[in-house]
Amino acid sequence: MITEIDTKLLEKIADLTGKPTGALNIRKDSGCEARQSTEHIAITGKEDKPGIDIRIQSGTRGEKCYIPVIISKTGLSEMVYNDFYVGDDCDVEIVAGCGIHNAGCDESRHDGVHTFYIGKNSRVHYSEKHYGENAPEQTGKNVMNPKTVVYLGEGSVMQMDTVQIRGIDSTRRETCFVCEAGSEVVVTERLLTHGDQTAESEMEIRLNGAGARGRVISRSVAQDRSRQVFYPKMVGNSACFGHVQCDSIIMGEAKVQSIPAISANCTDAQLVHEAAIGKIAGDQLLKLETLGLTPEEAEETILNGFLA
């Protein structure tokens, strides 16, 4: 049963309000709360392990698929495997995401492996938002460890937008793209940590085929005593173009490490990386204050813009 708390979580992580049109799978507390396939997108449960298979027929265009996960039981720990088979010439949007409402003092944990097999000349927009919260007075930790592996076929494009909104005490993200000729991947990662949270993100983009392009734009904000570590890696194995950009705002007593790597195994590979860590610039705050914002509003505006 979807409760009021669940409804709020679903809106937060997947912008879901009411029953959406399109394919749908809502996983709640390790069970299937709702499932809906369409003519072109089939969702089936796995027989051998927890998770689902999503099969998108070649030529499917303009369709959306929602697969959010919500956890409301404290102490629940799960490992889920979702496999996506996207045919040729598709243009689809996949909305994932995980929300935890921890109503107790035990750790709630969602680990997930998403593997994409994308055919030729397809476009996939994949978004994933993570959010955790505790019921009043409760202290159970919220943990999420997502792993995403993408095999991107010739001429295909994938845009992956990931956001860690707040409330995740510990996360270890692993992302790997294997890109064939003429394919393109754009990853935007937004991550906020606060309190004593920790976040680690390891990403590898292998540009294997000629003309493959990869772009990573990672922005994070580390507040209070939280810690973040980023390892984005772009590997050029062909005449390709790759760009990694990591920016972090550091606040309070937080610690951030950003270790981008570019690795060329072909003389025609063009790879660039940029990384910057710094606190909010004083002149940014002053400018917004001259527009009538309080120092607190100015800081919030800067952070919201940075993580938008």
Add this chain to the structure above:
Amino acid sequence: MLELKNISYRVGTPDGELEILKHIDLTIPDRELVVFTGPNGGGKTTLAKIIMGLVRPTEGQVLYHGEDVTELDITERARRGISYGFQQPPRFKGITVQTLLQLASGGEKLTKDRCCAYLTQVGLCANDYLDREVDTSLSGGEVKRIEIATVLARGSSLMIFDEPEAGIDLWSFARLTETFEQLHRRKEHTMIIISHQERIIRLADEIVVVSGGSITNRGSTEEIFPLILANTTGACPVIGRKERSE
């Protein structure tokens, strides 16, 4: 009306105390365009920042519309109708030009047409800029013009512009001068412009020359401008000697 009473600003240095501003008294009537000019390091920007609250004076008072605002912070002064265009504006990753203009206007949602009008006034085309982030992808001149547009969008009763011409190309500068002229003609705002540019100086109702931390001269353009011209060469012994020998 803006009144500065006995404004001084001193900073500590390893060699002792340095006086940046020395007992400045100045009154600026409403709806006037006043240009602060003078040599670099003379104290113009510090004086303007003291009006906005970006710098706190060591002594003296700032009164705006009769209210003593000396102890008010920047936000409060902004809400009372003072705005400031920075000489070197900051950039904001993730904040678009449209969002910044919206923040500046402070009120109802700005229509695209309204944003377009502000950007046109500084020589930018809204279609090219509204959705762009105010980050390092913009040139210094573009950021500067967006900065001026935010002051226009704010529409405050007192607008302060710190060297609006700095970093702006000739064509955009001509457009900007027209904008200041039109604003002044409408007589809706008081404007303080820190500038060294003749075209801006000539728009002024009053010129205030700030040099060595003091107001060394003030008056109408007709009175002061010839003195500035005379001083620019007279102050330089090399140029002065060369001209005298010719």
